[in-house]
Amino acid sequence: MNKNITVSTYENNLLLFKNTTTALLEDNFLTYHTDNDTINFNLNIFSFTKDNNEATLKLTKNNCYLKLKETNQVINIPIDYLDFSYNNKEIILEYKLASQEHNIKIVIEIGSEINELQN
Helix, strand or coil: CEEEEEEEEEECCEEEEEEEEEEEEECCEEEEECCCCEEEEECCCCEEEEECCCEEEEEECCCEEEEECCCCEEEECCEEEEEEEEECCEEEEEEEECCCCCCEEEEEEEEEECCCCCC
8 A cells, every 4th residue: 555654864863854755565565766766675574675776775684785786796784783663653774884984764654545546
């Protein structure tokens, strides 16, 4: 089902941007699009994937990799910190990769279902 969501992204607890968009929530998978990226969450067994024309970043509880599409090169990135929580109204992902200076926190507020058959 399509849902309204609000996505807030923080770096080092400072709000970088906040966006309201729509997402598909189906079978414990949440998918939404930004201007450049497709974001996927597997909410059952946590995974986060950010895909765009240049690369794919995949983050799980145990590992992280970045696949560069032009060269097909895969770079494993150590995870310094990872915390993930999900309930029917909110997803919170906070992580710090070894290649980052500060933690990144993504908060997704899940709103109402979008009725596609509106009169």
